[in-house]
Amino acid sequence: MLHEIDGVGREFTRVSERPRIASETPVLACIAITSEGDPEAYAHRLRDALGAVFALAVDADFDEDELPVDGIPDWFLDAGRGAGPAGSTAEAARARYRERTGADPWEIQNWLFRFDPELEARGWEFWDLTRATDGSGRLHLWLDTWGEPMFSWEELRWLLYACGAETVADPVVVGSGSWAAEATV
Numbered sequence: 001m002l003h004e005i006d007g008v009g010r011e012f013t014r015v016s017e018r019p020r021i022a023s024e025t026p027v028l029a030c031i032a033i034t035s036e037g038d039p040e041a042y043a044h045r046l047r048d049a050l051g052a053v054f055a056l057a058v059d060a061d062f063d064e065d066e067l068p069v070d071g072i073p074d075w076f077l078d079a080g081r082g083a084g085p086a087g088s089t090a091e092a093a094r095a096r097y098r099e100r101t102g103a104d105p106w107e108i109q110n111w112l113f114r115f116d117p118e119l120e121a122r123g124w125e126f127w128d129l130t131r132a133t134d135g136s137g138r139l140h141l142w143l144d145t146w147g148e149p150m151f152s153w154e155e156l157r158w159l160l161y162a163c164g165a166e167t168v169a170d171p172v173v174v175g176s177g178s179w180a181a182e183a184t185v
Contacts, residue, residue, distance in 0.1 A: 003117040008115075010125075012058065015126060019127060026127075026144050028144060028173070029143045031140070031160070031168060031170070032139070032167075033168055034136075034138055035139065036165070037164055039131065039138075042139065042163055049072070052071040056072070060112075066109055067109060077108055079162040093161040093164065096161050097162075105161075111155050122155065123148065123153060124145050126141075127179070128142040130183060131185050140179075143171065
């Protein structure tokens with residue numbers, strides 16, 4: 001799926017501002033997340049990393065062999081490198097990702113290149129992050145997948161674990177009314 005620079009710019013804006021609830025809100029995919037700690041802190045980490053990578057995607061030259069990592073949060077770089085003390089969030093993230101997928105976590109450059117607007121590898125656009133209304137503390141990540149129930153999102157799954165997710169459910173496509181009923185975190 002092609003992501004135009006303007007679309008990536010809108011994703012960048014949605015990282016910090018709740019999208020407007022309107023009749024043209026698309027059908028959305030929802031990913032339920034249980035964080036290992038404070039959901040507010042988790043939301044901050046996720047928004048921080050997404051904001052950094054969307055800013056990079058708008059400005060970077062993806063024809064280069066390596067992309068700059070200056071704006072990418074250190075904790076995310078450490079998770080990708082396997083750095084951090086025993087028992088750290090980075091170590092737990094790597095283990096949970098391996099257990100869930102059977103694959104090694106993403107190397108940072110491979111991960112960053114998935115956000116190349118012209119690559120057509122990323123099958124989603126960030127929409128919002130909300131708290132579930134059932135009082136469970138669970139978070140819901142909302143994505144615009146153009147109504148597709150199956151889409152490429154492994155780079156996102158890795159980010160969700162790296163941020164400190166204990167569990168990451170598979171996406172479910174739902175009407176936008178479900179999203180609109182929840183409060184942004």
